[in-house]
Amino acid sequence: MAAEGDFLMRYRAVSNKLKKRFLRKPNVAEASEQFGQLARELKQQDCLQYAAFCNLAMARCEQTLFNAPGEALALTDAARLFLLSERENHALRSPGFDEHLQAALNCYSFAIKVYIEMNQPVMAASLCLELGNALKEMNRPGEATVHFQRAAELQTQMPVEALLSLWELASCKILTRDYDGALVVLSEMQMMCQERGLQLPGTNTPVGAFMDIVAKCEISRVLLLMLLEPPPQKLLPEHAQTLERYAWESFDSHSQVSFLPENIFLLLQSVVMACQEKDIDSLKSLQTELWPLLSAEQNHLLHLVVQERITPSGQGV
Template identity: 55%
Template sequence: MEKDADILGKYRSISNKLKKRFLKRPNIAEGSEQYGALAKGLQQQECPQYAAFCYLAQARCEHSLVNSAGEAQSLLDAARNFVTAENDSVGLKCPSFQEHITAAINCYGHAIRVHTENKNTSLAAALCLELGDVLQRLNKPGEAMAHFQRAAELQSQSPLDCLVSLGHVATCKIQCRDYDGALGVFTEMAYLAQESGGSGTTGQPLGAYCDIMVRCEITRVLLLMVLQPSPQRIRPEHAQTLEKYAWGTTDDNNTNHLLDDDMFLLLQSVVMACQSRDIEALHLLQKDMWPKLSPEQNNLLQLVITEISQPSGDSAL
């Protein structure tokens, strides 16, 4: 109790110095430094929520000084301390109204707005990604998705960064079981990677763009196997994807040789096994594909097998 009173007393002392008095202008810069020093001390004492409030007070001082960089940094420090406080509560399994993460989201949002207003879109996008990652780790993919999407919009002039952010959006959609939405995002990513990463001589995507297109191709096929759309409802671009894996297709149609021949044949076999509902073949293919797929893709393949195994044959979607 005594320590809490001491902290509150220091905070009030700094605040009182900043009050306007007759013929005396408060030293806002000094107040900002003192709030920052108090916040750092509270961090060392493992009191992140109190440190966050001090950083918020420092941000208000920086705003008064028209120091947008300092304001954004103080807001970010406050947000990160609120996140630490939320993680501590979750780790201790304390009942709460999640007030710390709500405060963190507000601080991140304010910092993003400050960067955006000052045309620092790359910094704003980085904070959107950081906030999305925080929410994803707290098992809130639906909320994280909006921030990853915002990051992608801010990175529209940087295709590779935009593709990475869209990949996070697609992952969140899969976690939310929005498989049709995820399929749409991966299709958008494939078009963007092809358009932005193509070589001037061959037209084939290079480097990281090639890796992204391979991820999109494999994941789109698996999502289509999960959704099992009827011929009447399948979209033309998705029908075109499946046609490449139809029985009798050769590696000449191997997505312009983005996939190695082994992976192409394995995917083709998965499509054929799903169409014939051959569970034994799918289990055998799963063993061969498991080391070649990402954890996300392996989970989708397992979901495909689960859906095909249902006696009714009805998809859960």
């Protein structure tokens, strides 16, 4: 309580310096520096929310001084402190109403807005990603999707970075069981790679990082299609085209998807066939073979596919 009382006294003392007096202009720059010093001291004392409030006061001072970079930095510091305070509360299982998280969201939102007004979309996107990753780690993937989507929109001039943000978006949709939404995002990513990515001369095969992303998207899309089993009349052309490549009749189809390693392509082709034949034993065997070749998320999707075949009613999803 003593520390809290000392904080309030010093905070009010600095705030009083900002009050307008007759024929005397307040020294906003000095007040901003003092708020910053108080924030640093409180952070060292592990009084995170109080330090965040001081950074907010500092941001208001920088706004008054028309110092947008300083305002954005102070808002970002406040957001991170509020977020850290929220994480500590969760770790201690303290009861609350997520008030520190809400404060962090507001601070991030204002900082992003300032960076956009400064025509710095890269900085704005980095904060969107930072917030999205924090929410995902806190087991709030549904709330994180908005921020990953915003990051991708701000990264239009950086296709690889935009694709990585969209990958996180698709991952969050899978975590929230929005498999249709994840399929839409992954299909959009694959199209972006083929339209905007570097390609081998005379082909439509992406190279480098774009090839890696297309390969990951292809595997996840096939597994999602096996999980969702859309009826033929509702199958979109791009999804029908994908499944055609994995039909047993198309033995030369691997030449069309050379971005996939041959062993994974053949195993996926076998998975599609086993799903169509409802051959559960073959699916389990293929799951064992594919397990070391897929990511944790892809293995989760494959597990759902197998469970859906075991329990066709949908209880396995």
